[in-house]
Amino acid sequence: MARSTLTKRIEFSASHRYFNEEWDEERNRRVFGPCFQEHGHNYLLEVTLGGRVDPVTGMIINLYDLKQIVTDVLEEFDHKHLNFDMPYFERLVPTTENLTLVLWRKFRERPETRDIASIRLGEGENLWAELHQPNDPDNVEPTEALLTRRYALTVRRNADASHVETWPLSLDVTLRGPIDPVTGRVTDIRALDERVRAQVLDTLTGTNVSQHPELADQPVTLPTLAKVLWSRLLNVADAQLERLRLTDHQGLTLDYSA
DSSP states (O other): OOEEEEEEEEEEEEEEOOOOTTSOHHHHHHHHGGGGSOEEEEEEEEEEEEEEOOTTTOOSSOHHHHHHHHHHHHHTTTTEEHHHHOGGGSSSOOOHHHHHHHHHHHHHHSGGGSSEEEEEEEETTSEEEEEEOOSSTTOSSOSOEEEEEEEEEEEEEESSSSOEEEEEEEEEEEEEEOOOTTTOOSSOHHHHHHHHIIIIIHHHTTSBGGGSTTTTTSOOOHHHHHHHHHHHHTTSSSSEEEEEEEEETTSOEEEEOO
């Protein structure tokens, strides 16, 4: 019998602040930066179930039932202050990674969604956390998370021998690592932003990448540019670089890992 996956997307809103109760205010401000202040987000949750396709219904699960389950789970979190209203964060910093982990556990509690394949939580337009079902059947909970940060990168390239074109791109940098039990993060986002800016954005934005030594002897395409970016970003964070995604203004997307 065929196996497949089914993904449901739904939005909700919540507010939070990054705060470790065991630290004083100065240390919280220093470690968490702007996220120390109370603020809110419109989150986008994607829940993916895996399973066998029922030969009678042609579905893994009834779509209406799945929508109702996701809605029921999120009702507890929607328009809440995660620090003050949610008992799950009495000892956990309510980062995107930790919120994703809490939601994973909530869906695992439901018999209809125990066969969860992955969960992806978007915080605004440029930050996502993901958890995937472990390959080890003895582990019911992921030991690592994926964290994706999106950047805008506009470069120029030689379209032909006589024309240089502007090339606006979206760059997604995805890291893999355990969620730190103290900070609730896979990596320090501020440090990641600074290093991506230094290694890529400040040196490539607005320049003709066809003239850069790394690309001078080959056509500048999404794959060749991604290879250069990978080498520049390989050691950009204390977490493992998992993949890069480049999307151009025509909607063409490339996923790259080495």
